[in-house]
Amino acid sequence: MTGPELALVPAAGLGTRMRPATRVVPKALLPVVDRPAVQHVAEEAVRAGVTEVIFVVDLGVGSLIRDHFTVGEPLPGLENLKVRIVVQEEPGGLGHAVLTARESIGDRSFFCLLSDNIVRPGADVLPSLAAASDGGSVVALREVGEHMLDRYGVAIPGERRGSELEVLGAVEKPGIENAPSNLGLVGRYLFTPEILEALANLEPGYGGEIQLTDAIDFVARRGRCRGVVGDSDLLDIGIPLGLLEAAVVLGLSRTEFRDGLTEFLRSLEELR
Ligand code: UTP
Numbered sequence: 001m002t003g004p005e006l007a008l009v010p011a012a013g014l015g016t017r018m019r020p021a022t023r024v025v026p027k028a029l030l031p032v033v034d035r036p037a038v039q040h041v042a043e044e045a046v047r048a049g050v051t052e053v054i055f056v057v058d059l060g061v062g063s064l065i066r067d068h069f070t071v072g073e074p075l076p077g078l079e080n081l082k083v084r085i086v087v088q089e090e091p092g093g094l095g096h097a098v099l100t101a102r103e104s105i106g107d108r109s110f111f112c113l114l115s116d117n118i119v120r121p122g123a124d125v126l127p128s129l130a131a132a133s134d135g136g137s138v139v140a141l142r143e144v145g146e147h148m149l150d151r152y153g154v155a156i157p158g159e160r161r162g163s164e165l166e167v168l169g170a171v172e173k174p175g176i177e178n179a180p181s182n183l184g185l186v187g188r189y190l191f192t193p194e195i196l197e198a199l200a201n202l203e204p205g206y207g208g209e210i211q212l213t214d215a216i217d218f219v220a221r222r223g224r225c226r227g228v229v230g231d232s233d234l235l236d237i238g239i240p241l242g243l244l245e246a247a248v249v250l251g252l253s254r255t256e257f258r259d260g261l262t263e264f265l266r267s268l269e270e271l272r
Helices: 037-047 063-070 094-100 126-132 194-200 212-221 240-252 255-271
Strands: 006-010 052-058 082-088 110-113 137-143 153-161 164-172 183-191 225-230
Touching (some): 006 037, 006 094, 037 063, 037 126, 063 082, 082 094, 110 126, 126 137, 137 164, 137 212, 164 212, 183 194, 183 212, 183 225, 194 212, 212 225, 240 255
Parallel strands (some): 006 052, 006 110
Antiparallel strands (some): 137 183, 153 164, 153 183, 164 225
């Protein structure tokens, strides 16, 4: 099944966990190997058949994200990508960022990709989201460790067949005591416009913010959400260790760097 041709990439977060790197530079522009994180994400969207990306950026330095994609020669592989920018004037959280793009999205279904999560090489998840869709929304899930249950939105699982399941609801950062499962929402989604309607009608939730997880809960309780459980995690460049790991994993996947980087890592091993 073919997926949406539109992708939304929220990239307006403050990135406080990556300070001081993000004092001036947006988190989405931190480089991983030889290109910013947000370009890896745009390339992933294009691999899934996306022809238009809406980036949600912050009012201050967010325009640098637009410049990266629009100034100078077109980026290889992204020549035909239509790039649109929506400004989130206040950092009101992820749900608010998605809602900010409502007018630009209109009545289209769309993939949503968090700009601080990068897929591992060869482990794209968007095609499996499109394949699992029955006309409603689909969320990427992963089995997460107990200590992660206060860091992710967590799904209330229904009937499961293989890697696909009905999602009956979702809870934001429940913690181990209240978690309905160990299935975390990992930053890749296929949404119908229903999610925007749900977001528009939500009261602030966890942390006093409009939560995307609460909107997923809303559509899921109406039988309009499925999930796909992946077996590999995404690289989280929003924390320093994750950024380091992402550089190594993506560096090793590139033929021009593989030998030199492998040799370097082996030399470190010998030092221990
Ligand atoms: P995070 O939860 O990682 O928040 O955002 P953050 O503000 O970026 O980082 P910290 O917690 O301060 O270190 C998840 C995704 O949602 C986007 C971020 O850019 C990231 O891709 N986001 C978050 C927005 O677009 N706007 C917001 O107001 C908050």
